[in-house]
Amino acid sequence: MSLHRPCRRPLLLGVLYHYNKTLAAPMKRLPVYDALVIGAGISGSNIASRLQAAGMTCLLLEAGHWFNRHTYPRNERDSNASLFWGGGMELNTSTTMAILRPKVVGGGSIVNQALLDEFDGSAFDSWRAQSGIDFLRPEVFAPVYEQIRKDIPNEKLDHDFDNGNARIFHEGLTACGYETASLTRAQRGCRFEEGNDCIECLGGCRLDSKQSTPVAVLPKGFEHGLQLLADCEVTQIVPGRDVQRVYAQHPAYGALRFEAKRIVLASGAIGNSKLLLGSAGFSEKLPMLGQNFWTHPQYMMFGVYDKPVHAWKGPMQSWKTSDPRFRAKGFKLENVFAPPVAVSMLLPALGRELARDMRKLDSLASIEVAVRDVTPGRITRAANGGVTIYKELGEEEKRRVDAGKDIIRETFASTGAKRVIDGKFGIGLHLMGGLCLNQNASGGCIAPDFRLHDFPGIWCADSSSFPTAPGINPSLTIMALARLATTSILESA
Ligand SMILES: Cc1cc2nc3c(=O)[nH]c(=O)nc-3n(C[C@H](O)[C@H](O)[C@H](O)COP(=O)(O)OP(=O)(O)OC[C@H]3O[C@@H](n4cnc5c(N)ncnc54)[C@H](O)[C@@H]3O)c2cc1C
Structure with a gap:
């Protein structure tokens, strides 16, 4: 950048x-x-x-x-530690969901994708x-x-700068007969033609182009x-x-x-x-x-390709799903990628196998399913003065996650993915209620x-x-x- x-x-x-x-x-x-x-x-x-x-x-x-654009942390590890509660993430009681809660002047607007x-x-x-x-x-x-x-x-993302992940998302879903639409983001002057990559601005935008x-x-x-x-x-x-x-x-x-x-x-x-x-x-x-705590639980899946995808390049996310059938079924698909530490945590392999998968980082595409949750979670005060977060998927949410994952597998298959990897755990970052x-x-x-x-x-x-x-x-x-x-x-x- x-x-x-x-x-x-x-x-x-x-x-x-x-x-x-x-x-x-x-x-x-x-x-x-x-x-x-x-x-x-x-x-x-x-x-x-x-x-x-x-x-x-x-x-x-x-x-x-x-922080300001000159002082935002310069790497993923420091960003996680400095911009979020819990040193990067908090967990629900069953440790199946990573809760990302911003802690910085600007709150979520510093670390989010700024999609409006x-x-x-x-x-x-x-x-x-x-x-x-x-x-x-x-x-x-x-x-x-x-x-x-x-x-x-705010601007609609310019598809001239789409990276491989965006093309897989848009072309794959279209080929399978599903609707997509361009995303609008609170940004001004990201200057993608100069090679700026929005994945960096998840740790604070150093151009002040994110609004x-x-x-x-x-x-x-x-x-x-x-x-x-x-x-x-x-x-x-x-x-x-x-x-x-x-x-x-x-x-x-x-x-x-x-x-x-x-x-x-x-x-x-x-x-x-x-x-x-x-x-x-x-x-x-x-x-x-x-009571009535919601998170839009999200599950990331990776497609492994035998060609470079460069999912972190340029505007990280430029398409969304706009298919009314998905909305009716209670989920949406998001075309996001994650920085390397997060990817390594999400990939299920360990040791040598994880190293093998991480060496394919260039050729990974990712799509996640985010569900509209209907089973309420609950927040209580823990004995140590912190919080305890009760948040689980009910049967309905599980059905929604599975339905979204089926479409993601279809999308990866239609674009030539050699392998599909399920992310290890859920993520909660739209914290509501x-x-x-x-x-x-x-x-x-x-x-x-x-x-x-x-x-x-x-x-x-x-x-x-x-x-x-x-x-x-x-x-x-x-x-x-x-x-x-x-x-x-x-x-x-
Ligand atoms: C990685 C990520 C990506 C996201 N992408 C999008 C997106 O593209 N589009 C979208 O619409 N939403 C997105 N969201 C969600 C969105 O950012 C949040 O829903 C939004 O920020 C919530 O706004 P808020 O004002 O309620 O709280 P926040 O913006 O979270 O602000 C709350 C602030 O209060 C502070 N605080 C908490 N407790 C105390 C205390 N006791 N004393 C003093 N200060 C305290 C916190 O440190 C924090 O800075 C994303 C979130 C994340 C984490």
Whole structure:
């Protein structure tokens, strides 16, 4: 990947460093913020920036580190260790699913594929049916999606730069009679003609062409005076009538206490559940806390070819499946590849046989099946203060995985694969639910106006608010929910 762009924001970084220092030193004199947002991922960055731009004083607290395009880790091992909770991955209780949970300023927008997809009628129908909330409809979200697409640069991938994996995916599926469509990604100017490879940006984009929230969203908040404290993990929330308190830990500043008129929870499906389960008084009033946890379980398969595939080259993913038969059956196929350490973990062979398969890395293609899960998982607080993640496939999900794998085998066979290898374990990276929007506290923790039931000073509109698994990439809808919640917060103020 070439790195020719000059740094555009040294001044801003300096100003924020100063904020961090001033935040740390005179703790006792900190103001009561209008809003304190916990988690600087997709939802938190959007809500904090928009509230600050609308005139509120906001503080954004993030447990992860704040990197920029010059400082992102340079190899896969360091990326895993520095950008994710659990040093790279967490596991479900049966150790059959690797859970990838971002921990970095920008959250998922730093490590994700930046694919932007709108929810369809089926996703909103299931949300309304489960939550009893009427505004969860395509016609309410359509203008919000449109506005986000105007505000955040996004492009359809140019198929002139398709690598061998993309060609296998598109040509194989088409030959087998299935529909594909081009993907839209939040990116600008990846300059593939210069040989840039998007697989690198899974560890943070060093061109700033991926439109992560530190690139596309946070600068607007900073212009208006938004304060951000990175490396600061919130450990407890104490709700109050007019003032909410938050306790946190920082490696340099130690134990911290903040006060705000309102708190916005934006630490993701697992983060929010963990935080509320570890704070007094929430479990009693929110019986569904930690329940209905979804992951869109994904299973990767590799096709071994006798010619180079170069699956990591250029835009890593440029096609998606758009076949209505797949949607009806509850799965989709994704044309992704993984960096070498991840591939070596996914390949089932060991020792010499694994080395033999890894030597074929150049000639491996990969397609994964991602299923719309219907068997809910559950998050509980572990005795050591961490989380325990209960997430298994039910019979229906197993059927969906098998149906998707059959199509992948067909696709590899039609394009001349010599061998097909099943990935060893499942992956969960669309982490959703745990709090869930619901008309009533008996069904979920978040009321239709995005406040927690019974806690009017605490708001939430991130991935933890999803009532069911939509079976569609979540981040565009997380941004839409964040905008709707911001409006609701401003109206209430
Ligand atoms: C590898 C990968 C690829 C993906 N690809 C896509 C894609 O192409 N398209 C798509 O739509 N979705 C994709 N996703 C999913 C998407 O990124 C997530 O759904 C999205 O980021 C969730 O947004 P969020 O705001 O709810 O949480 P996040 O973006 O995860 O942000 C939560 C933040 O809160 C912080 N936090 C947690 N606990 C605390 C605490 N106690 N104190 C302070 N901070 C805390 C975390 O460190 C984190 O930074 C992908 C995810 C991964 C991991």
